[in-house]
Amino acid sequence: MKTMAKPEAVAIPKPNEGGDGPLYADRVKVHPRIFKGAFRQWKTRLLWVFLALYHCFAWVRWDRGEGVPDQAILFDLPGRRAYIFWIEIWPQEVYYLTGLLILAAVSLFAASAIAGRVWCGFACFQTVWTDLFMMVEKFIEGDRNKRIRLDKAPLSLDKITKRIAKHVIWILISLFMGLSFLWYFNDAPTITKEILSGELGGWALITLGILSSMTYLMAGFAREQVCFYMCPYGRFQGVMTDEDSLLVTYEDWRGEPRAKPGKNRDFSERGHCVDCSLCVQACPTGIDIREGQQMECIGCGLCIDACNTMMEKFDLPKNLISYDSYTNMIAREKGLGKQVHLIRPRTIYYAVILTAVLAVLLTSLGMRERLEVNIIRDRAPLFVTLSDGTIRNGYTYKILNMESELKNYELSIEGLDKVNMTMIGQEAKEQPKLDLTVGADRIGAFKIFLKAPRAVLDGKSTDIDFILKDKETGDILSQTTVFRGPN
Structure with missing residues (x-):
């Protein structure tokens, strides 16, 4: 009794043996017929759910305090921040986005191990937009047989009217999709007003044009060809099942x-x-x-x-x-009982990886510091010998205040006696400590000079610690660097 069918069903055109004619066959347009059933219902429901989530999440507000964007999901490229509800990601924390991509990839592998290309069939953006475009096509031109007849029919007023109506709606949907994408990189109400008033320009307008054009072409014309020739997932799904x-x-x-x-x-x-x-x-x-x-x-x-x-x-x-x-x-x-093994080594491995990556991300988010300091010591010159014989070093001191409120700090030096500090903007003051203020969700950059007698130096390189103290909470952050001097 036959148990396995042929591995391929799509007819592959053979090259013309005589050398005449085209090397590749023309694409045969697919006209899917709609049948009622459980899978059709699930596809339609998920289509509207995904579209609603995609278009609505950008309008959800999330209060983060004064001076900070209140959009729940926002990738603020000019401000170099990513906001995802209560999570704020700075450029140096891009590894969190990497973790999210790893979670998405492993989730895709796990779904494939359980139910094959279920992602492609129900949740892929190409599938979702193509289904929506097909709904418009069916509404205007009719079901499968009517669409086939319309394709073969000569040009007429009815055919031209239906085609124009279909493409106009497709273009409007594509423009709306492009606008929705821009919502996640700009304040949604603001950029919508700019578009409606004709004020949008620059890269935002170029991005809108590219995304709208790609949606129109991929969902309206390429369709299954994207899955065949552009998407790599179908090529390597075999190793995941x-x-x-x-x-x-x-x-x-x-x-x-x-x-x-x-x-x-x-x-x-x-x-x-x-x-x-x-x-x-x-x-x-x-x-x-x-x-x-x-x-x-x-x-x-x-x-x-x-x-x-x-x-x-x-x-x-x-x-x-x-x-x-x-x-x-x-x-x-063979007449045996049902044999379905959802829990097996492959799925267990994926579950363990997902749990581990998620645990690392959550732990890292829960324990991450909201204050970071970077010290860049001047390298040219390494040091300056002043007229009174003291040695001066210059430093660029950066404070990353990742809190949503203004912070006042006190900066002092340990590891070097009789040291005094001055700061650009306060050159007249030489003091052992400096008062620094950094705005909410801002980076404070300060040019600081340290001056110390030559006698207290430990050779040409002396280890010192910059001690930053939060005046309100008393929290202390220490950063080690060196103070250079002559041999």
């Missing part, structure tokens, strides 16, 4: 040999597949799942809905096409 992964599967042990039903509805000595090709008509990538697992299958399950529709008409058991694993398919063919 195994014999226990749930994939969209044609149960050929039950469906073969297939044949047209004719007048004889007796299925006792033949397969349940009636060769109606509804599964092919429903597929958004135009493949025949009955030919076995294929890279082009995005795991949307719409062929399952189509096949179940036909099974109901013939009063046959549903799920001739189903989300099934190779292990379970073999077990069912």
Whole structure:
């Protein structure tokens, strides 16, 4: 009995043996047919959920205090900050974004190990936007057969009107998508007003044009070609699945040999597949799942809905096409019980990695300091010998105040006796301590000079500590550097 079908179903055009004619065949446009069913319902529901989340999150407000953006999710490129609800990420903390990308990647691998390309079928942005564009196309031009006839029909007023209406709506959707992307990099109400008033320009306008054009082209024209030739995921998904992964599967042990039903509805000595090709008509990538697992299958399950529709008409058991694993398919063919192993070494490894990365991120976020200091010592000259014989060194002292309130600090020096400090802007004052103020969520940069008698130096390099004390909380941050002098 047959257990595995051919690995490929998409016909690959052969080069012209005589050397004449095109090397590649033209693309055959896919016109998916809509069938009611559980997977169609889930795709539609998730489509609106994802679109709502994408377009609405940028308008959620989050109070961070005075002088700080109150947009819940904002990647503030001019201000070099990323705000994600209560989390504020500075440029030197970009590793948090790296951690989020690792979480997303491992989550994708885990989902693939459990249910194949379920991400591609339901949540990928290309899938979501293509589904929305197809809804517009179906609403204006009709279902599959009407669209095919319209494509073949000569130009007429009706055809031109429908095509113009469809493309106008597509362009409006694309523009709105581009605008929504800009919301996450600018204050959403402000940039919306700029667009509506015609004041938008520069890189924001270029970005809007590029994103809108790409959405229009990819969702309106390229569609499944993006999955075939541009997305790398389909190429390496095979290494993330195994014999226990749930994939969209044609149960050929039950469906073969297939044949047209004719007048004889007796299925006792033949397969349940009636060769109606509804599964092919429903597929958004135009493949025949009955030919076995294929890279082009995005795991949307719409062929399952189509096949179940036909099974109901013939009063046959549903799920001739189903989300099934190779292990379970073999077990069912042999009459054994259901064999579904969601918890297995591969999924356990992914769960452990996800838990570990998430724990490291949360621990790091919970323990991270809200104050950082950088000291850059002048290298030219290394030191200056003043007229009174004292030695002077210059430093650029930077304080990163990552709190949402103004901070007052006291700076002192340890490790060097009889040292005095001056600061650009306060040159007239020589004192052992300096008062520094840094605004909320700001970087304070101070040019500081240290002056000490030559006799207290420990050779040509003396280790010293800059001690920064928060006047309100009493917290102390120490940073070590050197004071240079002559041999």
